[in-house]
Amino acid sequence: MNRPSWKKLTERFIILWTGAVIVFLYVPMVAVVLASFSKQRYFKFPVPAFTDKWYQKAFSSLSVRELLWTSLSIAALVTIISVVLAFLGALAFARYDWKGRKLYQRLILLPIFFPQAVLGLAMLLWFSAIGVTTSWHTAVFAHLVWITPIVILIMSIQVYSFDPALEEAAYDLGATRWQVLTQITLPILSPGIISGAIFAFLLSWGNFPLSLFTTGADQTIPEWLYAKMVSGYTPMVPTLGSLTLSAAAMFLLVAYIIWLAISARRRRLDSL
C-alpha cells in the first residue's frame, strides 16, 4: 500500500464529507425560507408562484407583534441575568482553587444533561406548589435554570486560559479590587463573556420545551410555531419561521462585527 497517496485520499474524503454535512445542516432552513415565499396555501414543490403577501400579513398583524415582543423580552432578560450569574460561576469553576470545586463543577452542569421537557414540567409543578401564576416572567426563570450552566461552561473555557498572575501584578502595583475587575479581568475575559451572551440570547430566543410549560397564557414564537405545525397549519408558519431565522442571523452578524471591532482595538493596544 502506498502510504502518502492513501493519506491524501483520506484527507480529500474528510473535506468532502465535512462540506456535505454542513450543507445537510442548512438545507432545512433554506426550505423554510423558500416555503415562506410560496403563494399556495399548502406547500408544493416545485413552487408554482411566488409572493410576499405572507410577510405583509405578518408585519401588519398585532398578534405577531405580541409574539415577537414576548420572545424578545424573555431572551433579553435571560441574557443579562445569566451573564452575571455565569461570570461569577465560571470564575468559581475554573479560576479559583477551593475545597468542593470538583463537586460544584459536576452539580452545576447537571441541568444541561437534563431532558428539557421534563424540566419544564417540573417547573410547572414547582410554580403551582409555591403559588406563582405562570407567565413570561416564570419562563425567564425556567430558561435561566438551563441556560446559566451552558454559559458557565462557555465562559469557563476562556477563564481556564486566564493567567491569574496578571491580577496579582495589578494588586502589587496598588490597584483596588474594582480597578482590577474592570481594567484587567473583564477586558481579558470579554471574548468569553460575549460568546456566552450570544448563546444565552439565542438559546432563549429559540427555546421551545421550557417555554411550552412555563409561559402560562403568554406565548413565544417557537410555541406558536409548534402549535400551528401540530394542528391548524397556516402559511404564516414558514413566514414567521423565516422571520425568527433572519432575526437570529442578524443578531449573529452584529455580534460578529462587534467582535471584529474589539479584536482590532486589542491588536492596536498590543502594538503600542
Add this chain to the structure above:
Amino acid sequence: MAGTTQNSKLQWLRNPGVLAALPASIFLLIGFAGPLLMVGAYSFMPSRSFSLNQIPTFENYISIIHDSYYLSFFWSLAMAVIVVILLFIICYPIAYGMAKLFNKWANLVTALIAVPILISENIRLFGWVLILLKNGILDGSLQSLFGVSASGLLFTVPAIILGLVYVYLPFTLFPLVIGISMVPDTLKEAASDLGATRWQIFREVELPLSMPGLMIGGILTFVLVLGSLAEAKILGGQAIVMIADDIESAFTFAQNWPKGSALSVLLIALSGFIVFLLFRRVDLDRVIGRR
C-alpha cells in the same frame, strides 16, 4: 489563596471561589433542585391528585409496570442507541479534520456547525417536514425529474431518526473534537516508528487518549435523545411514542400529575445513572481546560 481554606467553615466561606460559586449555586438550588424534589414528592401521591397533602402511595409506579409504558422506554432507548452510533460514524471524520487537518479553517467550520444550534429546533424540523412531505421538495423534485414518487417518507421511524441525528449532531461533534485534539501527534508518530499498524495506533493510542471527549459526546447525545420530544412529534406523527411524549400527555391531556411525575422520576433515574457513570470517570479540568 488556596492553602488557607481548611481551617474553619468561616474561612472556607471567605474564599473568593466559594463566594463566586454562591449566586449560581443558590439559584440552581431553588430553580433546579426544588422542582426535582417536587416531582419526586408528587410521584408518591395518589393518582390524579393536585396537592401534596395526601397519604403517600406506590400506586403510580405499580400501574406504570402494569401498563405498556415499557414500550415507550424501549423506543427511547433504541432511538438513543441508534442515533449515538450513527452520529459517531458521521462525526468522527469531521472531528478528526477539525482537530488535525483544517488548521485555520477549523474556526470557520466550527462556526458553520454551531450556528444551527442557535436557530429554534422547531423551525429546522419544520424544514425537514417541507422536504419530506408528499409533493414536498424531495418528492416534487423526484417526480418532475424522474417521474418516481417518494411520498411516504414523513411520519415514519427513519424520519424521526433523521431529525434526531440532524438536531444533535453538534452535541456529539464538539466533544469529539476536544477528545481527538487531546491526542499528541508525536505519540502517534512514535507508535508508527516502533512498527505499529494504522489499526494498532487507532486502538492503542488514539482511542484511549481521546476517550474523555468521546464519552462526553456520546453520553450527552444519549441523554438528550432519551428525553427528546419535538422530533418524534413533528417528524414522526403517530409512528411511535417516546417517553417524553408519554410524560407530557400524562401531565396535560390526562391531567394526572402523579403518574407523569412517576414516569419523570424513572427517566431522570435512568439518565442520572448514565451521567453519574460519566462523571466518575472524566476529569472536567482536563477536558475543558486542557491542562
